[in-house]
Amino acid sequence: xxxxxxxxxxxxxxxxxxxxxxxxxxxGVGELSAPGPGLWPFIVSLVLTATALLLLFIDEPDDxxxxxxxxxxxxxxxxxxxxxxxxxxxxxxxxxxxxMLLFWLRLFAKEPWRLAVPLAIGGxxxxxxxxxxxxxxPFPDGILFAGTGR
Amino acid sequence: xxxxxxxxxxxxxxxxxxxxxxxxLGVLIGTVIGVLPGLGPTxxxxxxxxxxxxxxxxxxVILLAGIYYGSMYGGTITSVLxxxxxxxxSVVTTxxxxxxxxxxxxxxxxxxxAIGSWIGGTVSVIGLTLLAPPLADLAVxxxxxxxxxxxxxGILLVTYLGTRHPVKSLCMAAxxxxxxTMGQDLITGTTRFTFGQxxxxxxxxxxxxxxxxxxxxxxxxxxxxxxxxxAVKSKIKNIWPTKADxxxxxxxIARGSVMGFFIGVLPGGGGVISSLASYxxxxxxAKDPTRFGKGAIEGVAGPExxxxxxxxxxxxxLLTLGIPANVxxxxxxxxxxxxxxxxxxxxxxxxxxxxxxxxxxxxxxxxMLLALNIPLVGFFVQLLxxxxxxxxxxxxxVTMAGVFSVNNDPFDMWVVLIFGIVGxxxxxxxxxxxxxxxxxxxxxxxETNFRRAMLTSGGEFSIFFTRPMSGTLFALMALVIIxxxxxxxxxxxxxxRPATPGExxxxxxxxxxxxxxxxxxxxxxxxxxxxxxxxxxxxxxxxRS
Numbered sequence: 001x002x003x004x005x006x007x008x009x010x011x012x013x014x015x016x017x018x019x020x021x022x023x024x025x026x027x028g029v030g031e032l033s034a035p036g037p038g039l040w041p042f043i044v045s046l047v048l049t050a051t052a053l054l055l056l057f058i059d060e061p062d063d064x065x066x067x068x069x070x071x072x073x074x075x076x077x078x079x080x081x082x083x084x085x086x087x088x089x090x091x092x093x094x095x096x097x098x099x100m101l102l103f104w105l106r107l108f109a110k111e112p113w114r115l116a117v118p119l120a121i122g123g124x125x126x127x128x129x130x131x132x133x134x135x136x137x138p139f140p141d142g143i144l145f146a147g148t149g150r
Numbered sequence: 151x152x153x154x155x156x157x158x159x160x161x162x163x164x165x166x167x168x169x170x171x172x173x174x175l176g177v178l179i180g181t182v183i184g185v186l187p188g189l190g191p192t193x194x195x196x197x198x199x200x201x202x203x204x205x206x207x208x209x210x211v212i213l214l215a216g217i218y219y220g221s222m223y224g225g226t227i228t229s230v231l232x233x234x235x236x237x238x239x240s241v242v243t244t245x246x247x248x249x250x251x252x253x254x255x256x257x258x259x260x261x262x263x264a265i266g267s268w269i270g271g272t273v274s275v276i277g278l279t280l281l282a283p284p285l286a287d288l289a290v291x292x293x294x295x296x297x298x299x300x301x302x303x304g305i306l307l308v309t310y311l312g313t314r315h316p317v318k319s320l321c322m323a324a325x326x327x328x329x330x331t332m333g334q335d336l337i338t339g340t341t342r343f344t345f346g347q348x349x350x351x352x353x354x355x356x357x358x359x360x361x362x363x364x365x366x367x368x369x370x371x372x373x374x375x376x377x378x379x380x381a382v383k384s385k386i387k388n389i390w391p392t393k394a395d396x397x398x399x400x401x402x403i404a405r406g407s408v409m410g411f412f413i414g415v416l417p418g419g420g421g422v423i424s425s426l427a428s429y430x431x432x433x434x435x436a437k438d439p440t441r442f443g444k445g446a447i448e449g450v451a452g453p454e455x456x457x458x459x460x461x462x463x464x465x466x467x468l469l470t471l472g473i474p475a476n477v478x479x480x481x482x483x484x485x486x487x488x489x490x491x492x493x494x495x496x497x498x499x500x501x502x503x504x505x506x507x508x509x510x511x512x513x514x515x516x517x518m519l520l521a522l523n524i525p526l527v528g529f530f531v532q533l534l535x536x537x538x539x540x541x542x543x544x545x546x547x548v549t550m551a552g553v554f555s556v557n558n559d560p561f562d563m564w565v566v567l568i569f570g571i572v573g574x575x576x577x578x579x580x581x582x583x584x585x586x587x588x589x590x591x592x593x594x595x596x597e598t599n600f601r602r603a604m605l606t607s608g609g610e611f612s613i614f615f616t617r618p619m620s621g622t623l624f625a626l627m628a629l630v631i632i633x634x635x636x637x638x639x640x641x642x643x644x645x646x647r648p649a650t651p652g653e654x655x656x657x658x659x660x661x662x663x664x665x666x667x668x669x670x671x672x673x674x675x676x677x678x679x680x681x682x683x684x685x686x687x688x689x690x691x692x693x694r695s
Contacts, residue, residue, distance in 0.1 A: 009581070013325070017324075032609030032610075034605070035605070041328060044328045048325055051317055059317075074373065074374050078571055085550070085564060085567065088560065088563070093551070100547065105539065108538075109539025119540070123547065127547055139551075
């Protein structure tokens with residue numbers, strides 16, 4: 001069974017291609033002399049579906065990397081980014097940025113706390129100054145610094 | 151406008167203090183990220199895309215171009231000192247460069263690489279200056295069918311030449327074209343694949359897609375691969391090569407310049423392939439090929455010259471035809487589109503200061519690189535102490551803040567995150583993000599011209615084949631597909647696959663051609679994929695026979 005696992009990727013693409021075929025067909029492909037909005041997506045989806053179908057059979061399993069503990073850490077890192085975006089919208093830039101940097105510096109760089117904490121706080125403030133103050137990017141109002149009135 | 155007059159305009163643009171500063175920043179950033187193994191030129195350019203909104207179009211391209219050719223210099227440093235290519239085009243330099251370093255000749259290796267790069271870069275800029283205007287004149291005649299043919303050929307060649315698995319890349323290119331159709335249809339106004347999301351009405355933002363796939367995706371992948379920082383042991387002295395070194399390197403540099411220039415012009419070409427081709431050639435013409443791999447200076451001089459020459463000449467198809475030759479150029483293309491400028495045959499006449507300004511900045515940038523590299527190698531080496539994890543943390547924060555700054559819309563942050571996940575999964579499953587982004591950038595041009603051609607021909611597909619230019623291009627495409635299909639079937643039979651020029655030589659040493667613009671560290675850090683080792687087995691077998 002595990003020998004067939006690598007076929008998941010082409011299978012996902014195949015399903016996507018099929019869905020896109022159906023989607024573009026329902027947009028209306030029109031005539032060749034008067035192409036509808038769906039014609040081009042339909043042609044492209046055909047290529048996608050055909051190549052995915054081909055890959056389902058010919059793709060080499062060697063090409064796929066093993067999933068290990070590292071991959072799990074990356075998944076954790078991704079989750080931290082999602083949390084960052086949610087917090088960013090709610091409470092502004094600085095605190096989520098400190099937290100995210102701290103998380104990454106501890107988890108991936110394995111920095112000791114005495115280095116990670118100042119790096120995270122310093123980095124977050126630096127980027128805050130760079131984006132919000134120097135480049136005038138209107139970040140959502142923070143609970144730490146009030147919005148700069150834009 | 152004549153060439154001399156154009157160059158005059160160009161230098162007046164490039165010597166403007168702001169632009170001068172950005173050339174310097176570009177080549178400096180390029181060198182730095184070339185040194186840092188976790189970040190390649192594509193990821194860096196993707197991360198810096200939001201910044202290009204803040205500056206003039208010409209300044210933006212000057213900056214991004216500087217990063218690209220600057221990274222070609224920087225990648226050499228780690229290849230020579232640590233056998234760790236900072237970016238993919240410097241992989242071949244590890245063969246002889248690292249051996250030279252072990253023999254205590256790291257200095258001359260770096261010196262000749264910098265000098266060769268400078269010569270290659272300059273020769274290539276001169277070629278660009280002379281060749282681009284007539285090519286653009288030719289292309290002004292192109293109609294919709296020619297554009298369809300040219301764009302499709304560009305995508306096809308990039309998927310076939312620059313990548314490891316043509317079918318997988320083609321599949322990704324199709325996905326890229328499909329993603330490009332999201333949003334409002336420009337001709338009929340129908341919304342396509344928006345799923346009722348208002349944020350999707352204008353389609354997916356190119357910057358967010360590129361930042362996700364290249365920035366976040368590549369950072370995540372590299373964090374997973376690279377574990378610890380490296381320390382440099384070899385001492386660097388006598389950077390200026392001796393007379394004997396110069397004599398040995400003269401012809402390789404000359405050949406590398408010319409070869410690099412022409413390979414760079416081809417779609418799918420660029421630093422990676424040209425450095426491989428140059429190494430293969432030098433080995434073939436050498437009186438004593440056994441010296442290669444044991445510290446032959448020709449094996450450093452040729453490829454380093456070629457990769458720099460081609461990273462410059464790769465701008466020719468972009469600036470004259472509007473076709474990006476590889477992924478890095480696709481990002482620069484996207485940056486220009488974002489600014490409301492469509493690169494193409496009209497660029498020279500409509501935006502002469504962009505065209506000539508960028509070219510002139512390359513003369514200056516290459517000179518700056520030579521000046522930076524020879525005295526500052528020791529400083530750049532210190533950068534290797536930065537750990538990949540720290541780099542990743544800060545790069546991700548810049549990405550998130552940067553993409554928000556483009557439209558001030560948190561939605562784009564989610565797009566980056568989703569495409570980051572997709573990019574990381576693609577890397578893990580052997581699909582390459584390059585063709586996807588290239589196709590995504592070219593998607594709307596391809597669609598518009600396709601529909602225009604269909605309308606003018608009254609729905610006859612023959613319009614693509616009966617016009618001489620587009621007919622030739624389509625014949626060429628058919629040829630590429632047939633050849634690669636035959637080669638693919640053969641390969642499946644005997645499991646050895648010389649798909650790109652020079653790949654045989656690479657396979658013999660256990661490496662595979664990385665896509666353009668990626669950090670090249672993956673294949674030498676002991677976690678080489680099964681495929682690479684399988685290839686090296688077959689390669690060694692071939693060498694003996």
